[in-house]
Amino acid sequence: MMKWQVQTFAHYSGVAVKQTAAEDNAITVKIPAEGLDELKGALAAMKLKYKNIILRDMEENDLDDYIRWNTTETEWQNWDAPWEIDKSTPFTEQVALAKKLVNNYIVPDDPDNIRKRFEICSEKETHIGWVSRYCIDENYSWSRTGTNTAIGIDIPPPDFRGHGCGENAMRCFMQYLFDNGFDILYTQTWSGNDRMIHLAKKLGFRECDRKTNIRIVNGKTYDDVTFKIGILKNIIKE
Numbered sequence: 001m002m003k004w005q006v007q008t009f010a011h012y013s014g015v016a017v018k019q020t021a022a023e024d025n026a027i028t029v030k031i032p033a034e035g036l037d038e039l040k041g042a043l044a045a046m047k048l049k050y051k052n053i054i055l056r057d058m059e060e061n062d063l064d065d066y067i068r069w070n071t072t073e074t075e076w077q078n079w080d081a082p083w084e085i086d087k088s089t090p091f092t093e094q095v096a097l098a099k100k101l102v103n104n105y106i107v108p109d110d111p112d113n114i115r116k117r118f119e120i121c122s123e124k125e126t127h128i129g130w131v132s133r134y135c136i137d138e139n140y141s142w143s144r145t146g147t148n149t150a151i152g153i154d155i156p157p158p159d160f161r162g163h164g165c166g167e168n169a170m171r172c173f174m175q176y177l178f179d180n181g182f183d184i185l186y187t188q189t190w191s192g193n194d195r196m197i198h199l200a201k202k203l204g205f206r207e208c209d210r211k212t213n214i215r216i217v218n219g220k221t222y223d224d225v226t227f228k229i230g231i232l233k234n235i236i237k238e
């Protein structure tokens with residue numbers, strides 16, 4: 001199958017370049033500027049629909065949501081690594097961080113790359129959160145060079161929780177990763193997040209590591225818990 005790469009649209013002075021990934025068979029096609037938007041949409045943006053959710057690439061409009069979710073609507077942070085909450089970061093810095101995040105993901109450098117992150121939308125296309133993958137090492141700690149892959153999820157607006165969106169978004173992301181060559185996935189949370197623990201188990205993850213009493217939240221100690229799942233050909237339920 002022919003694979004296309006799209007390279008830096010804006011910086012080719014009106015010309016997009018696409019070429020085959022196969023080095024021995026590289027073709028370069030120059031496309032006139034008026035075809036750019038269509039090409040960008042067709043090749044760069046990815047959208048996966050499953051039951052009541054959509055997973056899609058980041059869009060410019062997502063910035064407002066990320067600013068809100070990192071400044072005023074931050075309840076979700078009480079559940080996702082709450083020991084990392086730092087209320088001292090000034091508003092302007094949070095906005096800058098949100099801009100950086102959106103810029104990093106808005107058009108994947110290489111649209112053929114396996115996505116590290118998708119935005120979750122409701123079936124009516126409301127942006128409600130994200131799923132992402134990251135590397136962990138053999139001790140289950142985050143590591144840029146780690147060889148294991150963990151996935152995470154957040155749905156900041158409480159109104160969209162408890163309707164199956166989390167389950168379906170995880171199933172869809174897991175299926176996408178399994179289809180793209182991942183054999184084993186991990187997911188991580190802490191022992192105070194009953195909802196996430198329930199969801200991980202419901203998806204078929206099994207606990208594989210527990211670091212006891214290493215987190216303190218509101219004066220109480222909790223464990224870090226890591227779950228593991230091996231390849232399931234059909235995590236998506238028909």
Ligand SMILES: CC(C)(COP(=O)(O)OP(=O)(O)OC[C@H]1O[C@@H](n2cnc3c(N)ncnc32)[C@H](O)[C@@H]1OP(=O)(O)O)[C@@H](O)C(=O)NCCC(=O)NCCS
Binds near residue numbers: 080152156195202
């Ligand atoms: C965790 C999260 C992603 C789950 O998404 P969701 O859309 O709420 O999840 P779903 O509706 O698909 O499923 C939730 C399940 O948890 C169950 N649940 C809800 N509250 C629960 C609780 N306090 N204890 C145990 N299970 C609970 C629900 O009954 C449901 O299970 P069921 O389908 O068997 O009935 C979402 O709630 C969220 O983003 N929370 C805040 C941030 C967070 O915790 N992120 C994870 C960080 S590790």
